[in-house]
Amino acid sequence: xxxxxxxxxxxxxxxxxxxxxxxxxNAVLLPAVLRFNENHIQNKLDxxxxxxxxxxxxxxxxxxxxxxxxxxxEIPRTLADIGVPMNSAASLAEKAHQDAAAATNxxxxxxxxxxxxxxxxxxxxx
Numbered sequence: 001x002x003x004x005x006x007x008x009x010x011x012x013x014x015x016x017x018x019x020x021x022x023x024x025x026n027a028v029l030l031p032a033v034l035r036f037n038e039n040h041i042q043n044k045l046d047x048x049x050x051x052x053x054x055x056x057x058x059x060x061x062x063x064x065x066x067x068x069x070x071x072x073x074e075i076p077r078t079l080a081d082i083g084v085p086m087n088s089a090a091s092l093a094e095k096a097h098q099d100a101a102a103a104t105n106x107x108x109x110x111x112x113x114x115x116x117x118x119x120x121x122x123x124x125x126x
Contacts, residue, residue, distance in 0.1 A: 005105035006096070007033045010118060013095040020082050027075045028082060031126035034063055036117050040106040067126045078125035079118070089118040 010033075011025040034041070038059050041048075049057040052065055076082050084092075093115035096102055102109065 003104040003106075004101035005033065006036065006102060006109065006114065006117065009096040009099035009102035009105070010092065010114065010121075012099050012101065013092045014079065014084055016095075017088070017092065018082075018084050020084070024075065024082065025079075027070055027073075028077070028079055028125065029121050031063070031067055031070070032117050032121040032124070034066065035120075036113070037106050038063075044106075070126060076125075079122045081125070084122060086122055089115045089122060092118050 007026050007029050010029055011020075011022055014020050014025050014029075015022050042059070045059060045062055046057045049062050049065075052062070052069075054061055054065055056062075080086060093111050096114050096118075097109070097111045102114075
């Protein structure tokens with residue numbers, strides 16, 4: 001199985017419940033999941049930063065570049081912006097935790113952590 005992680009696990013559930021476009025939902029979720037996984041993806045930052053043509057390989061530079069790209073592409077900032085209700089986090093978290101992609105996340109995760117991440121993606125986004 002590919003290492004799809006929480007971006008896809010949550011996106012699968014959001015799409016199933018609220019009929020959102022999978023790729024768009026992935027893009028909206030990406031900043032919140034990156035922040036959540038920050039301390040567990042340090043070993044991959046060099047390659048990801050290089051692939052994006054960044055001079056710096058620290059997390060803040062990478063995260064900032066991802067957010068700038070999403071802004072340039074006019075990707076909505078939050079899950080709420082794509083029609084996901086603010087009160088959906090608990091239900092989505094339970095389901096996302098059971099999704100096979102969640103097991104490939106770089107950081108082991110509990111349902112309550114996924115719920116918090118979804119709440120962040122609903123209200124803050126990037």
